Each structure stands twice: as structure tokens, then as C-alpha cells.
Amino acid sequence: MICYNCKGNGFLRFKWEGEESIEQCKVCNSSGETKENLHYQQYWDDGAGSPSFYYGPPLDVEGDKGFKNYKIYPIKSRYNGSQG
Numbered sequence: 001m002i003c004y005n006c007k008g009n010g011f012l013r014f015k016w017e018g019e020e021s022i023e024q025c026k027v028c029n030s031s032g033e034t035k036e037n038l039h040y041q042q043y044w045d046d047g048a049g050s051p052s053f054y055y056g057p058p059l060d061v062e063g064d065k066g067f068k069n070y071k072i073y074p075i076k077s078r079y080n081g082s083q084g
């Protein structure tokens, strides 16, 4: 599935005070795709202040008006050393 966070680009563009910076996408590890067999932390609301949280395979929210402010977060490894 196309990564919602970077729209399949594998990276994100930020504009800040006229300067553009590029950051690699951590949600898909710059691959541009989310994996449907992995679980991601996701968030959206209904536009009326009612937030929803979901942990599971990436949802297909493109063009779905029920998902406002949809966000998908990078998978956090629990086994990445002493940093936790």
C-alpha cells in the first residue's frame, strides 16, 4: 500500500522560512510503501473533535471523508538496544 505519510515518495519535504529540507520517511523506511502484514499506530478524527486511535495494518483512507487529520506513525522497534 502507498505510504500515506510520504505519499509514496519515500521522503518528506518541509518548508521553513523559505528553506526547503528533505527528511527520509520513517513510516515506510523510505520505501514509499507500507506493509500490510505489519502493524502501525494510526490516528484520525471525525472532524467534530472525536479522536480515534488504531493499531493494526495500514488503513486505506485515501478519499475517505470519515478520516480527518489521518496520521500514521513509524513502527517503533522494542528491541533497538538500551535506548528503549
Ligand SMILES: [Zn+2]
Pocket: 003, 004, 005, 006, 007, 008, 009, 010, 011, 025, 026, 027, 028, 029, 030, 031, 032, 033
Ligand atoms: Zn513513507
